[in-house]
Amino acid sequence: MSVNALYTDLSGYYDLMCVDIDYQAQSHAIHRLHQIFGNGGTTHLDLACGTGPHVRHFIDFGYASSGLDINQPMLDIAATRCPEALFTLQDMSDFKANEPQDLITCFLYSIHYSDGIEKLKACISSVHCALKSGGIFCFNAVDKDKIDNALSVKHHAKQANDLFTFRSGWHYSGQGEKQSLRLSIEKTNPESTQLWNDEHPMVAVSFAELSALLAAHFEVHVFEHNYEKIIPWDNASGNAIFVCVKK
Template identity: 65%
Template sequence: MSFNALYTDLSDYYDLMCADINYYQQSASINRLHTLFGQGGTRHLDLACGTGPHVKHFSDFLYQSSGLDINQPMLDIATLRCPHAQFSLQDMCHFSTEDHFDLITCFLYSIHYSGNTQRLQACIRSTHAALSTGGVFCFNAVDKDKIDNFSFVKHSVQKGEDLFTFASKWHYKGKGDTQTLDVHIEKTNTRETQYWQDSHPMVAIGFEELTQLLAPYFNVQMFEHDYDKILPWDGKSGNAIFACVKI
């Protein structure tokens, strides 16, 4: 079992794993939130940008979009996808930029890749420092106290003669500030079947604690995890979208 093969050695498979994600819908929804809560401006930075699909859509929305990621193989693919965007190999918890941004995003629960509460606090501080006055930080998160260790998502994708099956799930041991995102990959063709298993260390945090960490730096708004409609968080669901305006 590895903890990072999907983003390095298996990076060519990453977009297949995410084939069922509606990147346009997610990007358009956060664009709407930025319009509602931001001060205008089109300078955009995507944290943990991966292979760059969100950067591509924000560029199409006429943002000056850029991204950073800690894995160079992912950035190599992102550069091919978005040749006019700027990408940086940096840790999102300790990044620095010469520019200030009007919008910073972190999609696909990637804020949890902070790994622990201390590093999450560093990510919040780095993001606050990189935003312009009134800039907006948008991300999605999962509440550790609402995680079902037996729930998982699974889908299959055909590529040429190969059938790929991807499955992933959260696992929280019930205490502490760490959890894992467990990813299983199966590749099958007429000759063989191959398996890979990744277990990604993630920060585990409740929404109340997360809001408290954000409060010294941002005015925080929480919304239901629905990219079709902008709905206030119901106070019960374990997934939410955060729109945070720099104080």
């Protein structure tokens, strides 16, 4: 199965897979950070937007919001959810915005889909070019040196007669610039059980390395991975929210 085949084939199940994610809380937290650090503008672009749930909330906050993704079935769902928004099929490592942006976001650790340091650098450069003066780039990330390969998350969801079990977890070998996100989806009904497994190659980077890459283009602020409170990163936890103000 190809890198993105699971999402392509199961795009209709994506929202079910993410049913436990509090998109409103995430969007509201970044909106608050934009009010604190941003330039007061309301143009917004969401990288790796998927089916558009974050875009929906930013539109409701009053932004002129848009999104991009490499998966057309996802974008088709996003366009239905957010008919006011412009969605484009683009790779976030090398994209062009339709107009200069005040805020660019990348949720759900999707910054790691830049599956190597050079692609990550290209993504950061593309974001910098797409932002207005004083615009900000907000995303969350995981520190490669804090990954525990034994940990994973699991949840269940029902759709009609089907019971789904979703599992995901990070894996890092301990060296190099590649880590992976391992996913499995089990679909069970009275007639059968089906199982999909997939592994997504992603960039592995420490927070020190990531901050150094960003510093050439941005004033960087790092916060705890907490969407309820704005708390400076404690320099110890392995997940964080980055707020990057264009220089």
